[in-house]
Amino acid sequence: MHIPDGYLGPYTYGGLWAAIVPIWIFASKRVQKVLKASQIPLLALSAAFSFVIMMFNVPIPGGTTGHATGVVLISILIGPWAAVLAVSIALIIQALIFGDGGITAIGANCFNMAFAEALVGYLIYKLVAGKSGITSKRRIIGAGAGAYIGINLAAFLTAFELGIQTILHSGTDGRPMYSPFPLTITIPAIMIEHVLLFGVLEAVITILVLIYLRKSHPELIK
Amino acid sequence: MKGSRLKKLWIGIGLLILLSPLGLILPKVFKAGSAWGEWSAEEIEKIVGYIPKGIKKFSDIWKSPIPDYSFSEWDSGIKSYIGYIISGIIGVLLVVGVSILIGKILARKNGNT
Numbered sequence: 001m002h003i004p005d006g007y008l009g010p011y012t013y014g015g016l017w018a019a020i021v022p023i024w025i026f027a028s029k030r031v032q033k034v035l036k037a038s039q040i041p042l043l044a045l046s047a048a049f050s051f052v053i054m055m056f057n058v059p060i061p062g063g064t065t066g067h068a069t070g071v072v073l074i075s076i077l078i079g080p081w082a083a084v085l086a087v088s089i090a091l092i093i094q095a096l097i098f099g100d101g102g103i104t105a106i107g108a109n110c111f112n113m114a115f116a117e118a119l120v121g122y123l124i125y126k127l128v129a130g131k132s133g134i135t136s137k138r139r140i141i142g143a144g145a146g147a148y149i150g151i152n153l154a155a156f157l158t159a160f161e162l163g164i165q166t167i168l169h170s171g172t173d174g175r176p177m178y179s180p181f182p183l184t185i186t187i188p189a190i191m192i193e194h195v196l197l198f199g200v201l202e203a204v205i206t207i208l209v210l211i212y213l214r215k216s217h218p219e220l221i222k
Numbered sequence: 223m224k225g226s227r228l229k230k231l232w233i234g235i236g237l238l239i240l241l242s243p244l245g246l247i248l249p250k251v252f253k254a255g256s257a258w259g260e261w262s263a264e265e266i267e268k269i270v271g272y273i274p275k276g277i278k279k280f281s282d283i284w285k286s287p288i289p290d291y292s293f294s295e296w297d298s299g300i301k302s303y304i305g306y307i308i309s310g311i312i313g314v315l316l317v318v319g320v321s322i323l324i325g326k327i328l329a330r331k332n333g334n335t
Contacts, residue, residue: 005284006281009276039329048317055313179277216230
């Protein structure tokens with residue numbers, strides 16, 4: 001889901017940069033109001049977890065690979081706006097240092113995985129969990145559902161952004177300039193693997209870590 | 223939330239870094255390639271028969287110091303796994319450093335301690 005440089009044309013990557021900057025500013029203001037110095041290690045731990053979990057490429061035999069993101073788990077632990085910042089930091093380091101995701105596409109990748117996934121995943125978690133106590137099953141179901149839908153939303157946005165390039169741009173020779181596959185290919189290709197495999201993986205990891213933390217660090221799950 | 227209470231979880235991050243070469247080994251064992259839509263210019267030429275102009279122009283716009291979490295001389299076997307672990311350590315240190323810096327700036331502004 002890390003879109004490389006050259007796959008998105010300037011309207012798309014420029015538009016998503018223009019979207020993500022005010023989101024980062026808003027998230028910083030929200031976090032600034034509530035962040036205590038003693039919570040900084042948890043913020044750093046969350047960003048580190050997101051970075052490292054994305055190194056675990058999971059194969060589809062004979063096909064492509066994908067990975068979990070930990071994004072919705074992080075928003076449950078530190079709140080969705082702090083998660084936007086933590087995951088953006090991980091994604092930016094991945095792009096700058098390791099070439100994982102493009103520089104031009106930082107706006108797109110952060111919009112998809114750090115913002116949309118964190119916010120929508122968290123909202124679903126909250127809707128399902130309601131006011132239930134921390135030992136409640138509803139919390140676990142909500143976390144799993146939020147993680148599953150969150151990563152699938154990020155996957156869909158990625159597929160959509162890639163797929164519209166053939167509509168937005170073609171060269172003088174009529175060939176696509178950027179990502180060369182239409183929506184009718186990008187959406188099924190990316191969604192089937194996330195709906196069937198990577199979304200399930202994300203939900204399972206989120207649930208297992210949450211169950212572990214509920215026992216070992218209940219103070220983290222308010 | 224005291225930092226020391228998180229010690230176990232930091233050890234968990236360390237274990238994940240040590241296990242991270244699984245993210246190279248499993249795709250190899252199951253003959254899986256890049257993530258969908260994350261192909262290099264050469265790979266995309268193999269798939270569609272040409273390199274779209276924008277991909278040709280932009281794909282090398284940024285020279286990352288450690289491309290694909292791999293050091294150029296250590297591109298296969300055990301060395302690639304060690305390179306992946308070192309990349310994981312460097313990446314986590316950078317991510318943690320930047321997070322602490324941003325966290326400190328934000329926490330200082332509100333005066334909460």
